Amino acid sequence: xxxxxxxxxxxxxxxxxxxxxxxxxxxxxxxxxxxxxxxxxxxxxxxxxxxxxxxxxxxxxxxxxxxxxxxxxxxxxxxxxxxxxxxxxxxxxxxxxxxxxxxxxxxxxxxxxxxxxxxxxxxxxxxxxxxxxxxxxxxxxxxxxxxxxxxxxxxxxxxxxxxxxxxxxxxxxxxxxxxxxxxxxxxxxxxxxxxxxxxxxxxxxxxxxxxxxxxxxxxxxxxxxxxxxxxxxxxxxxxxxxxxxxxxxxxxxxxxxxxxxxxxxxxxxxxxxxxxxxxxxxxxxxxxxxxxxxxxxxxxxxxxxxxxxxxxxxxxxxxxxxxxxxxxxxxxxxxxxxxxxxxxxxxxxxxxxxxxxxxxxxxxxxxxxxxxxxxxxxxxxxxxxxxxxxxxxxxxxxxxxxxxxxxxxxxxx
Numbered sequence: 185x186x187x188x189x190x191x192x193x194x195x196x197x198x199x200x201x202x203x204x205x206x207x208x209x210x211x212x213x214x215x216x217x218x219x220x221x222x223x224x225x226x227x228x229x230x231x232x233x234x235x236x237x238x239x240x241x242x243x244x245x246x247x248x249x250x251x252x253x254x255x256x257x258x259x260x261x262x263x264x265x266x267x268x269x270x271x272x273x274x275x276x277x278x279x280x281x282x283x284x285x286x287x288x289x290x291x292x293x294x295x296x297x298x299x300x301x302x303x304x305x306x307x308x309x310x311x312x313x314x315x316x317x318x319x320x321x322x323x324x325x326x327x328x329x330x331x332x333x334x335x336x337x338x339x340x341x342x343x344x345x346x347x348x349x350x351x352x353x354x355x356x357x358x359x360x361x362x363x364x365x366x367x368x369x370x371x372x373x374x375x376x377x378x379x380x381x382x383x384x385x386x387x388x389x390x391x392x393x394x395x396x397x398x399x400x401x402x403x404x405x406x407x408x409x410x411x412x413x414x415x416x417x418x419x420x421x422x423x424x425x426x427x428x429x430x431x432x433x434x435x436x437x438x439x440x441x442x443x444x445x446x447x448x449x450x451x452x453x454x455x456x457x458x459x460x461x462x463x464x465x466x467x468x469x470x471x472x473x474x475x476x477x478x479x480x481x482x483x484x485x486x487x488x489x490x491x492x493x494x495x496x497x498x499x500x501x502x503x504x505x506x507x508x509x510x511x512x513x514x515x516x517x518x519x520x521x522x523x524x525x526x527x528x529x530x531x532x533x534x535x536x537x538x539x540x541x542x543x544x545x546x547x548x549x550x551x552x553x554x555x556x557x558x559x560x561x562x563x564x565x566x567x568x569x570x571x572x573x574x575x576x577x578x579x580x581x582x583x584x585x586x587x588x589x590x591x592x593x594x595x596x597x
Contacts, residue, residue, distance in 0.1 A: 185353050191360050195331075196226035198363075198370040198433075199285065201234060203329035205429045208235030209280035213272070215242045219335035220289040227285060237280045246294040246337065250461075253298050253306065261306045264313035272317040276326065281425070283327040284320075291337035292521035295461025303460040304490035311563045322565070323540050323547045324421050327429035330524055332359060341521055362434045362512045362525065374430075381418035384438050387597050388416035388506075391587055393579040395446070396504065398531070400572040402452045406471070408504045408533070409446025412557040413544035416440045424547065434513065436528040439505035441542035443558030445474035447501060451533070453481075455519055455526045455569035457488075463521065464488050467568070475499050476535075491535065497562025502538035507531050509573050509593030523567050531571030531590075536562035 185191075206212050212231040216224040221243075228239040252261060275282040295303055311318065321328040339351035346354065360366045364373035393414075398406045419435040422428050453467040466482030469492075476499040481488050492498050507530055513520070514529035538559040540546035546554060551561060577590035588596050 185356060188356070191365055192223070193226060194368070194370055195360065195363065195365045196223060197230050198365065198374070199329065199331045200227050200230040202371060202374065203331060203430045203433050204283050204285045204327050205427055206231045206234045206236050206283055206327075207281075207427060209237050210235075211238045211240060211275050211278070211280060211282045212236050212285060213240045213242065213275060213282060214285045214287060215244070216287040217244045217246060217290050217335070219246070219337075220287040220333050223289075223331075223333040224287055227287070240275070244290075246291050246335075246461075250294055250298070253295055253303055258302050258306065262309035264310050269314055269317055272314070276317070276320055281326065282320075283429075285328070286330045288330065288332040288522060288524055289335040289338060291335065291461070292341055292458045293461055293463055294337070296463075298462075300460070300462060300484065300487035301490050303462070304487065304494070307460055308494050308563055315563070322537065323424075325424045325547075327423050327427055329430055329433060331363075331433040332522065332524055334359065338522070342518060358516055358518060362516065362528075364434070378419050381436075381438060382420075384595065384597065385416050385418040388438060388440075388579075388589075391579055392582050393587075394582045395580045396506075396589065397578045397580070398451065398570065398575060399577075400452075400575045402454070402572055403468075404449075404451045404570060404572070404575075406449040406451040406570075407447070408501070409443040409448075409474075409558075410504075411441040411443045411538065411543050411559050413546075414440045414443075415542055415544050415546075417539075417542055421541065432524060432528065434525065434528050436511040436513065437505040437507045437532075439503055439542065441538045441546075441559055442501050442504050442533070443474065444497075444500040444502070444538075444560040445558060447471040447474045451570050453568055453570060454530055454572050456521060457566070457568045458521055458523060459487060459491055459566065462487055474501075491564065491566060494536070494564050495562050497560050498536050498564050498566075500536075500560045500562070501533045502536050502560040502562065502565055503532075503534035503542070503567070505532050505534075505567075506577065506590065506595075507571060508590070508595050509571065509575070526569055527567040529571075530569035531575060531577070532567045532569045535566045535568065536560065536564035539565075 334355035470478040
């Protein structure tokens, strides 16, 4: 690829300076699989150049993760020692504070064929043990961002007919394109993109909607009531100290909080849902009174059931997001088998927890106050893709007026 090293450096600098927006004196915690080491190193260097006090990297490895899940005792894998949580909170509570970067590069089906129930329970135990730390990102108390780089296993999953090095190069090109790096000025390209999303966000908030209704020819007929005080958000967020950051790179969505008890109808997934290194394909879920009362899938239905049984909140949704079919990611024609990309190619909902910031003043509210507004609480937040090329979305205002939002998968607002 021409100018690869220059593009990679621009990508790393953009992730650090604009994405997570490291501030002088902060510690940056990077979580990354070994396959993402080249990008992690560049991000660490860029963070120090931006004034970071320190950079901590938490490494993982697909092969070792599979070995532990396959051979380890479930009881041991679910036993998350208190020091693990404390090690994160010590940074968060330090004077300089912390920010968080997750780099994704794993094989999307690294755990295929293993006991789906065991994988789900182990992941749930870790989420529960780290919930106090997770609240720092869910509530936007600190800056956090997620970005990706190719690994051979991921690239070959997408492009099985190509040689490994060709597949990796093609995936790099897609990442650079969809993350607006290819043009050479990611900061300028992203600012223009953020401005467009902000216009849509402001239009949605001005409507004062009480619900949105999804219809498509695949059978989707879903009405999503919105939480009390629901606020539509887009790409950029702000930490409790007022620092701007981009949670997802890339991002194409305008999203808000459903009311956990006001979702009705059936919805069909339009892209595979990757959970715990396994793909759930051809799924559907049926809602009554906000709760999922029936579900199915063409592949890995049992795993979907394990996800939905994580806790009571997992059978309700915490996010509804609007993404046009013409998004750069969807136009690529590639299913990425990675939620970071696939959720930004399609309208989606999320099983599980709401983001407190998607209700007015929510980051300052207690759990009880959030529940009173209809905000969902759960150990999980799992985005699943529901947008189709012919999706029609109609909003209903609190004054009873119907407003066309999407026709044939595209914004018409």
